Amino acid sequence: MANKTSDVLIIGGGVIGTATAYYLSRRKIRVVLLEKGELAGGTSGACDGLIFLQSKKSGLHLQMALKSQQLYQELAEQLPRSIHYQNKGGLVVMETEQDFKALQASVHTQQANGLEVDILDSRDLLAMEPHLSPKLLGASFSPLDSQVNPIAAAQALALGAQALGATILAGTEALDITRTSQGIDTVRTRQDRFQASIVVLAAGVQTPAIARMLGLEPPITPRRGQILVTESLPPLLGRCLLSARYLHAKYQTENGAGNQGGGVSMEQSESGNLLLGSTREFAGMNRRTTLSGLQTIARAAAGIIPALRDVQVIRSFAGLRPYTPDGFPILGRVPECPGLILAAGHEGDGIALAPITGRLIAELIADGVPSIPLDAFSYERFH
């Protein structure tokens, strides 16, 4: 068993771990990233790719998302492989009067917080998206909402990091992690022992299992989301879309009756397939799809684009969102465990927030202080 050293060791090769590896490598910091399976083999490979600004809470959450969207534009130019970034704009559609009132209030707050967003009535909405149901009452629209292919993004970030000197080890599981009073001692894999002055834990829903080896309990719980994929279709939807009910379910914390969340998210990929998502369920580590979950999504989607009733569904899958009790990620150092940085718990926002997360963690390590304060995302807020 060989001893290997680096400045920083990252555990987890999803979008968060690979973005962190990329931004650290840009700062000329020596990085090793361990991924137990394939890159993006966890939640980052079982999700939508929406960079949706309208779904973020006003304040720090929105500020981070705005910055992250700008970083995606740069990454689309900088990275050695396409991330299929498309700045299409996004709609939150309203089906009821209640949706209308709630959305109107949130649009005003988001405008005051610097987001370019407006309300469209049903006529303007149909002029923009003619395949939507005429029963919809309208939508809010932001030209900044965008879309990316999350698997391509994680792979391109890893390739970009590698080109700058990082070592990316897929198929390499961190099996054991030990500490001393000064810091992390060793991370052991089947083949080797790794030592680094800083370990970044970016293992998504598996973060608590690893943190427990260090005596820590980050409250990250898997929240399942199921997705349907249609056959490739002619253009039906030009923009990214969420229903107002979907947004409501995102911020509901209880495991309600039926356990399905409600509402729908939609995006049409470059190849013409529509991704229709997604439930919000607390079902442990179970990544299976269910007939009732898929039916709920299909029904909600056909209510928004009636032509979907007759299309073929070619695939379904489920992923596990790393949920925290307040809906925000856990980012930064953990005072009781020197040498450890947590970067996990992004729930349904990990794709949108990956670049800013990677950049802030790199700033924390390289400069000591990140350009956006991370206090609101601290581990201690739960303890």
Ligand SMILES: Cc1cc2nc3c(=O)[nH]c(=O)nc-3n(C[C@H](O)[C@H](O)[C@H](O)COP(=O)(O)OP(=O)(O)OC[C@H]3O[C@@H](n4cnc5c(N)ncnc54)[C@H](O)[C@@H]3O)c2cc1C
């Ligand atoms: C249905 C669904 C739809 C979504 N839609 C969106 C969306 O439109 N926009 C958005 O912003 N977000 C969305 N999300 C959320 C987003 O997918 C997640 O927040 C994000 O993928 C989390 O990334 P991560 O890198 O933290 O975790 P992961 O992608 O799970 O990466 C963690 C990695 O750590 C590895 N790992 C675990 N343990 C070890 C170990 N011991 N050693 C080495 N490696 C280990 C895992 O194999 C895994 O690859 C969605 C999620 C779901 C489920």
